[in-house]
């Protein structure tokens with residue numbers, strides 16, 4: 001049903017082609033960013049998440065790979081990544097200056113150190129509170145596109161949104177983005193005309209306590225994807241629409 005809604009919307013409105021990757025786990029982003037950059041070259045990455053997922057295998061407090069995705073693809077961290085037999089295919093392909101985080105509120109001390117060390121642009125929930133989401137998006141675009149306009153890879157973890165809206169996820173953190181802030185991000189990213197791939201991750205129906213929790217999480221994820229495909233809250237119409245004549 002949800003996929004249907006998304007596909008119908010995207011066919012009727014004929015957006016440019018955008019790759020979508022959907023996964024339970026954020027480690028998907030390693031492969032999707034890697035493949036995306038192999039296909040189109042240098043990328044801008046907008047990472048919307050409660051977590052930075054920038055632990056190296058040596059700093060990770062949990063050992064969970066989903067908390068490490070970014071460290072594998074960042075050029076600046078390569079000397080800190082041990083050689084792992086199954087990961088030899090990964091080539092670092094993103095520069096720290098081309099990365100922006102939005103929504104952070106659960107960052108490990110080691111990750112905080114890395115973010116400061118590399119000078120990564122971060123709009124944590126504190127900045128969202130302080131500036132408002134409109135300013136955050138304006139500054140994100142100014143920062144990323146001041147020199148060269150690179151294709152955007154949007155990595156969207158559903159746990160960026162407040163767990164009151166999207167509870168069916170593995171590592172929920174209170175104090176997240178509202179539904180409206182979450183959708184606004186997708187509308188603005190779409191309107192840059194540079195969005196080239198989207199990851200929608202950590203949507204996990206098994207983590208919903210009730211059917212309502214699952215529904216609310218999944219339908220929010222679909223709304224975010226529709227926003228990426230150009231759905232606007234003001235409404236849309238196909239460019240070839242003509243009023244019927246009586």
Ligand SMILES: NC(=[NH2+])NCCC[C@H](N)C(=O)O
Nearest residue numbers: 026051055062064066067171
């Ligand atoms: N994609 C996620 N859910 N990440 C949660 C990461 C939590 C913690 N920082 C870790 O490294 O394990």
